[in-house]
Amino acid sequence: MLTGKQKQYLKALAVQLPAVVQIGKDGMSETVIQSVDDVLTARELIKVKINQNSDEDIKSTALYLAGHLSCEIVQIIGRNCVLFKKKEKKSHYELP
Numbered sequence: 001m002l003t004g005k006q007k008q009y010l011k012a013l014a015v016q017l018p019a020v021v022q023i024g025k026d027g028m029s030e031t032v033i034q035s036v037d038d039v040l041t042a043r044e045l046i047k048v049k050i051n052q053n054s055d056e057d058i059k060s061t062a063l064y065l066a067g068h069l070s071c072e073i074v075q076i077i078g079r080n081c082v083l084f085k086k087k088e089k090k091s092h093y094e095l096p
Contacts, residue, residue, distance in 0.1 A: 001072070007074055010045060010095075011074060013045060014075065017047045021035055022051055023061065024051045025055075027054060043092075044086060045082065046084075048081050049080050065081075066083065071084060
């Protein structure tokens with residue numbers, strides 16, 4: 001569980017990140033979930049965007065991904081969410 005200070009730190013870092021996973025009209029498929037898992041494992045902090053042509057809801061999508069991939073929701077803004085999953089070894093981020 002992230003503290004408020006840790007979330008603020010990660011939000012500041014995520015501002016400059018591009019959305020590396022985009023969910024389109026096909027919605028949440030197994031390939032999307034697998035790609036989110038792969039990118040989270042590699043980068044730890046990612047931004048996920050739901051495109052305009054998708055019927056998915058960002059809050060339910062973020063909660064679903066957080067539950068299935070054991071990651072933390074840092075922020076939800078508009079049609080974007082920021083997810084974080086700290087590596088066990090050699091983490092890129094030193095949380096305050």
